[in-house]
Amino acid sequence: xxxxxxxxxxxxxxxxxxxxxxxxxxxxxxxxxxxxxxxxxxxxxxxxxxxxxxxxxxxxxxxxxxxxxxxxxxxxxxxxxxxxxxxxxxxxxxxxxxxxxxxxxxxxxxxxxxxxxxxxxxxxxxxxxxxxxxxxxxxxxxxxxxxxxxxxxxxxxxxxxxxxxxxxxxxxxxxxxxxxxxxxxxxxxxxxxxxxxxxxxxxxxxxxxxxxxxxxxxxxxxxxxxxxxxxxxxxxxxxxxxxxxxxxxxxxxxxxxxxxxxxxxxxxxxxxxxxxxxxxxxxxxxxxxxxxxxxxxxxxxxxxxxxxxxxxxxxxxxxxxxxxxxxxxxxxxxxxxxxxxxxxxxxxxxxxxxxxxxxxxxxxxxxxxxxxxxxxxxxxxxxxxx
Ligand code: GLA
Numbered sequence: 001x002x003x004x005x006x007x008x009x010x011x012x013x014x015x016x017x018x019x020x021x022x023x024x025x026x027x028x029x030x031x032x033x034x035x036x037x038x039x040x041x042x043x044x045x046x047x048x049x050x051x052x053x054x055x056x057x058x059x060x061x062x063x064x065x066x067x068x069x070x071x072x073x074x075x076x077x078x079x080x081x082x083x084x085x086x087x088x089x090x091x092x093x094x095x096x097x098x099x100x101x102x103x104x105x106x107x108x109x110x111x112x113x114x115x116x117x118x119x120x121x122x123x124x125x126x127x128x129x130x131x132x133x134x135x136x137x138x139x140x141x142x143x144x145x146x147x148x149x150x151x152x153x154x155x156x157x158x159x160x161x162x163x164x165x166x167x168x169x170x171x172x173x174x175x176x177x178x179x180x181x182x183x184x185x186x187x188x189x190x191x192x193x194x195x196x197x198x199x200x201x202x203x204x205x206x207x208x209x210x211x212x213x214x215x216x217x218x219x220x221x222x223x224x225x226x227x228x229x230x231x232x233x234x235x236x237x238x239x240x241x242x243x244x245x246x247x248x249x250x251x252x253x254x255x256x257x258x259x260x261x262x263x264x265x266x267x268x269x270x271x272x273x274x275x276x277x278x279x280x281x282x283x284x285x286x287x288x289x290x291x292x293x294x295x296x297x298x299x300x301x302x303x304x305x306x307x308x309x310x311x312x313x314x315x316x317x318x319x320x321x322x323x324x325x326x327x328x329x330x331x332x333x334x335x336x337x338x339x340x341x342x343x344x345x346x347x348x349x350x351x352x353x354x355x356x357x358x359x360x361x362x363x364x365x366x367x368x369x370x371x372x373x374x375x376x377x378x379x380x381x382x383x384x385x386x
Contacts (some may be wrong), residue, residue: 019199021386023056023282023384024386025137026384027132027137027177027178028122028180029128030048030132030177031208031335031344033282033338034174034275034298034333035278036334037272037275037337038172039172039190039192039227041277042244042246044190045170045188046188047176047180048206050128050376053379054118054119054122054137056116056134056141058141058142060115063113066098066099066116068094068116068118069119070118070119070122071118073093077094077097079304081111084111086375089164096134096138096308100142100157100162100166101134101158102160103159104143115137120133123232123372125214126210127336127341128336128342129336131165132157132173132177136174140153143165150178154177156175158175167222168223168226170190171188176188177382179186180193180239180381180382183382184199184200185378186198202362204346204347204349205348205353206344207344207355207373208342208374208376209349209372210371210372211371212369212370213343214339214340221311222340225268228264228268235261236269238260240253246272249269252275271304275304278297278300282297296331297323298330299331299333311337312334313338313339316340319363320333326351326354326355326358328347329346330345330346330348331346332344344376359371368386
């Protein structure tokens with residue numbers, strides 16, 4: 001994507017004037033292959049960064065404000081640059097920008113007045129991290145020539161979301177957008193915040209299917225799950241004081257202590273503990289090019305989210321069940337926060353056309369919604385475009 005100075009000035013209704021080419025930054029969305037809701041439990045996740053990305057072009061401006069135009073929404077937001085440090089959320093898309101600017105300011109990076117032009121290819125509400133990619137691209141644009149440690153960048157953008165937007169998310173989305181690797185998934189250890197690249201077998205494609213539903217429950221249920229996991233940890237700590245998070249609990253240990261945990265937090269904990277194991281097993285199966293084991297783990301993960309974590313919905317279950325019955329589909333599961341958004345599917349190249357056709361006609365027949373398909377190729381993480 002190339003943003004010219006003239007596109008910027010059109011966007012800002014001719015008020016924006018610059019002689020020079022604006023700087024432009026790119027931050028990708030992500031699809032998580034496996035390891036759902038484990039990040040805020042210090043567990044393992046395995047996302048890939050996507051080619052679909054958010055782009056932010058930036059140029060200095062004399063008006064004293066940070067002024068932002070979203071070309072997707074055709075809307076402008078602005079804040080006095082000097083007062084961003086105490087800005088308050090307004091419950092719309094501008095919060096991701098203001099929150100990121102605020103975190104930068106609080107970390108000692110002065111926010112100069114300027115114009116930002118945003119264009120995103122990451123579909124919103126699809127569970128592919130449109131918000132994290134906006135935060136990361138915004139942070140890079142506001143930093144400009146100033147360098148920042150990559151992990152600090154991911155942490156800072158996460159704080160924008162948890163402290164300003166008010167969503168108590170884990171670090172996976174921002175981390176994947178920053179550290180994404182071309183040609184590989186990244187297995188992130190959310191306890192020590194290190195990662196390793198995991199190559200995927202060549203004879204399988206990763207296809208995200210957008211259910212195009214987003215049930216309202218999403219953010220309140222997310223908070224509830226975070227609280228229920230904390231409740232499980234508190235109960236387990238009464239019997240084993242060494243446990244600090246569900247990451248410290250092996251399946252064997254859990255079997256011994258589970259009766260001390262109330263029923264709902266017990267189910268949540270069982271998902272997290274089994275899901276951590278599945279991430280490690282999936283990475284090993286990928287290294288061994290064992291497609292059927294990778295597929296089995298996908299389906300087991302979906303089952304666990306459907307029954308233990310209870311974050312799936314009718315549409316996602318239908319997409320997973322339909323996909324699993326198609327020849328050449330190794331596995332399918334919901335991905336992201338849940339209650340809508342996408343499923344992620346492991347599909348053999350020979351089966352791609354039939355997969356699209358069969359999923360589309362079944363889903364249209366059942367819900368009168370045409371699903372969207374994204375072929376996901378692991379792409380590089382965020383950086384300067386030009
Ligand atoms: C959202 C959050 C992430 C993670 C996923 C679920 O995308 O932002 O931190 O918890 O849900 O895996």
